[in-house]
Amino acid sequence: MRLPACLPVLLLVAAVLLPVLAGLAGTLLPAFGHLPALGAVGWSLDPWRRLLDEPGLAAALRLTLVSGFGATALALLSVALFCAAFHDRPLFRRAQLWLAPLLATPHLAMGVGFLALAAPSGLLVRLLAPLLGLDRPPDLATVNDPWGLALLLGLALKEAPWLLLVSLAALNQIPAARLMATARLLGQPAPVAWLKVVFPLVYRQIRLPLHAVLAYSLGTVEMALLLGPGSPPPLAVLPVRWFLDRDLGMTFPAAAAATLLLVLTLAAILLWEGAAALAGRAGRRWAASGVAAGARLVRLGGWLLPLLLLLALGSLGAVLLWSVAGPWRFPDLWPRRLDFATWAAHREGLLALAEATLRVALPATALALALSVAALEAVARHGRAAWPWLLGLSYLPLLLPQTAFLLGLQVLLLQLGLDGGLPAVLWAHLVFVLPYVLLVLAAPWEALDPRLARSAAALGAGPLRMLCMVKLPVLLRPLLAAAAVGVAVSVGQYLATLFAGGGRYATLTTEALALASGGDRRVLGVFAALQAGIPLACYALALLLPRWLWRRRAGLRAA
Amino acid sequence: MSGLALRDVVLRLDGRALFAPLSLEVAPGGVVTLMGPSGCGKSSLLAWLCGTLDPALAGQGSACLDGMDLDGLPPERRRLGILFQDDLLFPHLSVGGNLGFGLRPGLPRAERRARIEAALVEAEMPGFAARDPASLSGGQRARVALMRVLLAEPRALLLDEPFSRLDAALRGRFRRFVLDHAAALRLPVLLVTHDPADAEAAGGPVLHLASLATP
Structure with a gap:
């Protein structure tokens, strides 16, 4: 045969x-009260009532949206401005070399490194300690902050290199050099010309990876546990916490919370594309208007990505340093010995x-x-x-x-x-x-x-x-x-x-x-x-x- | 002095000159044709003039446009128009958006629209402003590309084999269209080609760029 x-x-x-479809069914059914193994048969909205009774739910939602959209937007913005500002500089090619270690590093290790940099006793605070006269870690939530900003930044550190990589791959598919020559001879300075004629074509090609970044940022559990606040935590943490609860009955609200996260993520992708369509329309009007201003602003914004990459490399270095650190008192910049x-x-x-x-x-x-x-x-x-x-x-x-x-x-x-x-x-x-x-x-x-x-x-x-x-x-x-x-x-x-x-x-x-x-x-x-x-x-x-x-x-x- | 003038221009790859030092002058309304085998550096010469030379190549010599030294000016301030083999219309913009791209900013909206529509009439494509460039025929795309260049009000026109991709019937007509417009605007034209028919139609002096790179 x-x-x-x-x-x-x-x-x-x-x-x-x-496994994905089976898993979705296994989440959706208990979310509506159906789980024969626990003796629950038929439909019920109780899981949703229990979820809505959760006191921190609104804050959890807000945290998830701020860190998810924020990290995705920050990563995309930094990559777009970097390419616009530096596409014709030697620095641009060198950036590709820095990418490999950042891409290889798992989210969690990057997060741990960011923690070692940004925590109240972290390296960045130690750098500032002599200026501020600190002799003990400040009583400030620089990470695990209730707004989710540390989570946002930690996610962006990992997602920006990935978006840069896929953008560079997309650039190879586009006659970027000749489009740029054309646009510049029509009177547009290089950074502005890149945003007007190359970026829209790159964006079309990186849509899928971008949606993946958004979905990951909204749904990550490990980064939320590491860098996000604990009470209330971001939405993605709720179902995990409830599921690990000894009380099997908590499976139902956990399933409802996971379903809410699913709906939220799909809606977020739609919302992102809607916003992108509006931005695209405004961008095309800008491109067709012939306005050539803004080059200096774009050049300045181009430094955002090198800053993020530096922070990411610093995080990686901080992980290594801590792993071989001997005794290390607070305001000291370097451990007393390495072993x-x-x-x-x-x-x-x-x-x-x-x-x-x-x-x-x-x-x-x-x-x-x-x-x-x-x-x-x-x-x-x-x-x-x-x-x-x-x-x-x-x-x-x-x-x-x-x-x-x-x-x-x-x-x-x-x-x-x-x-x-x-x-x-x-x-x-x-x-x-x-x-x-x-x-x-x-x-x-x-x-x-x-x-x-x-x-x-x-x-x-x-x-x-x-x-x-x-x-x-x-x-x-x-x-x-x-x-x-x-x-x-x-x-x-x-x-x-x-x-x-x-x-x-x-x-x-x-x-x-x-x-x-x-x-x-x-x-x-x-x-x-x-x-x-x-x-x-x-x-x-x-x-x-x-x-x-x-x-x-x-x-x-x-x- | 007005027009385009090149003096002792040499392009080098790894220190080796691609062609013998080149000097030429194009008066307003005149055409000079550059011919030579492929790979001899014709297109790179135009890229050097535009300020978009591949970093692997190095250029020396001087170029003046209407008495203004082009050396060190960014491409967007050189006031040069160029047409390539491909029309390179921006695929995400409408036909009107492409035409508006190079129009001087600061014009009143009605004036911009009028100029774009006038250019479309000139290209025998009235009412095409909202169209997607991908829906145009090859000849229409080529005419829009020329109109886009002219709306940016260049002071010289560079032609990088812009006729070679078109089929035989279209080629002659589009060539006439380009040369007539350049003559009417009294633009100096530097034409790079390997088609003797192009040189003949242009009518001006023909320079042969001898390649030094090939053995």
Whole structure:
């Protein structure tokens, strides 16, 4: 029997959508009072009444909206102004080099580093301490502030490099240099011309990643726990807190809160696009008006992103510094000595956790790579018009708040007795790893010159030999990049590990977050440093390995 | 002096000159045609004039437009108009938006609209202001591109093989359209091409840019 040609595509989409759809159902049903396992059958609005009775709900909503929209807008604004101001400067190319470590660092490690910089006893306050005459940490909520500003900034630190990366990729698809030459000769100074004629074309291409940033920022649990206020917390934290409650009855309001977050996120994406359409109309009127003013303002605003990147690199440095810090009194800028005592003291635990982390990350990445290669190859060989659209469905988990389907997934796994095991955690990670791996691989796969495959076929290579001997080696660089991204995504998963693991599967990420409330910043630094170190090592490998392997093949090195 | 004047212009790639030092003058209303094999640096010469030269290349020599030294001026203050092979209409703006892009700011709204509509009449496309550029034919797009350049009131016109992409029937007509408008506005025109028919139609002196780079 011949397998249908579209099987790899269906397999990939099913691997992602099955748990997502099942999880959504598992969240929506209890939200309306239906959960037979707990003896609740039929419909009821009680979960919603319980949710609305929650005293901090309005504040939680406000927090979520401010930090979610704020972080997304700040990241986009900084990237747009940076590109507008610096697209023709050498600095622009150098910025791309800084990006790799920031992209590899998981959200949580970045958040821990930001905490080490911005907390009342953090490095930034220590810098100012002599000026302000402080000899103890000020009694100020510089992080975990009730407005969610620290959360907003912490999110923007991680999202801005990602948006810059996708913008740079989009720029390669646009005849930006010739459009710029045209616009400038029509009288527009460079920064203004970039915003008027290049940015609208870039924006069209980065819409999906931008929506993913918005959805993540509204729905993040780990960053909210780390940098957000505790009472009330942002909306995304409520269902997790209630679910982890000993009282099983709290599953119902937890499901209602997760459903509210889902509706809020979908509405937010629509609202964002509505606002973007209005802004686009105003922008086109501005472009057509011939007004050339504003270049100086844009140039000034261009420094916003370097500032954010510097803060992000500083956060990364702060994590490393704390992990090797000896005794460190408050106003001192540098620890009294540096040693590996904290690393040594936690050696056993760190090794076990790193192993548990990799035991999920490596198979999840390998599976994601295999499924993606099979699906892309099927599209390349027998592609119908509908298939790329079908593949696009696998990006869905990036546009939903994680809680909305992970909560329901946990409820289902619990009923099936599957929670807590490695397979469940692995599949939950795959849901997030797969879309990113596919996102990295899809463009290079499509861009591969089809004549290469045709000439291989003309030389008598069968489909399998062509894949193994021609396509995979030529695409080694994007394959390794996708693998590094896959590991980084898996290592960073908090909620997927917590829920699919039933709270019993510990990784570096879950442990680091558990330690965050404890307060020993050295230990937290060690865990966060290792959490960042694993993906960083993978990124470095993905960057260096092709260079070494292809050191005698200039045509493959340059790509 | 008025017109466009180049003196001892050389472009270098990694220190090697692409062509022998070039000097030329174009009077208002006149056309000078530059011909040469592809890769000899014709288009790069125009990019150097515009101030948008690829950073890998270095240019030296001087260029004056109506007595004003172009050296060091940003592209937006050079008052040069250029047409490329591709029309490079901005795809997110309407036809009218494209035409308004280069219009001097500060004009009253009614005046702007009148100038845009007059340019459309000139291009034999009255009432096209609200149209999407993607819905135009190749000839229409080319005419809009020229009108957009002329509305910015340049003092010289640079043509970077703008006729080569058009099919044979259209090419001759659009060439006449461009050259007639440039002559009517008394603009100095520097035309870069490898089609002898272009040079013939332009009628002015023809310079051959000898490539030094190829062995």
